[in-house]
Amino acid sequence: MTAGRAVTPAVGKALEAGIVVLFVATATTALYGGVVPDARNAAGSEVGERALEHAAAEVEAAVPPSGREAAVERRVSLPESIRDYGYEIRAANGSLVLAHDHPSVGGSTPLVLPDRVRTVTGAWDGGGGVVRVEPHPAGGVVVVLADEPSEVSDR
Template structure:
């Protein structure tokens, strides 16, 4: 009795089993630790960049000293950060990014001229947003709001 043909089949089955085991281990390792950690780091970085961009747009929206000030500047923000909605709001003279993930967020204070009396308002992600600047030479109001 000759069993040589059976050894080839067993060899192929063992090889396929080892390949499937390897793929399963690599997939488990990536999705169990590496990919979520990377996504969290990217979310944190995107949150920081979004807040920095919002701060820069607020600073740039204020025109030079003039008798009457009236300006509206559109601001583009990501719709989500790490797959979740967020908001940017004012807190006194600062901008604050609020996100459901406590790792993502931050606070920054725009460099505003002395003539700016009020910084107010809030932006919600996913909505078209603008910075509205109004007032006179000595008293300027800066407002974060949704575009109408």
């Protein structure tokens, strides 16, 4: 009889430990299976939108308000990565497009530029680069997105 009573506390503690381990495993699975990835997707999407809007604002601000002959270079700083992956911002059809490997991150935003801007070309890898405004031989200006600065600078 005493041997049966001596085992009861040990079995009770083992059951308590098993219940705690089961609870922790269930909570961890629920968090990493649904809540945490959803939060990372939402945060990545928000960072992507902000980076794209910041890039568009910098491109628009680089174009001088007046004058047909202009040469300007402006540095643009952007996040190195979004959601732990690299990305690219490129010019396409009067807009900036963010391309990313994850489907929750990406998008495009139109550029609001004066009529004298003939084209916008180029791309930046994550981290940004420079935006150059160069005179076009036929009049007006061309906007170029590049990873490396040139000799011309407005700063």
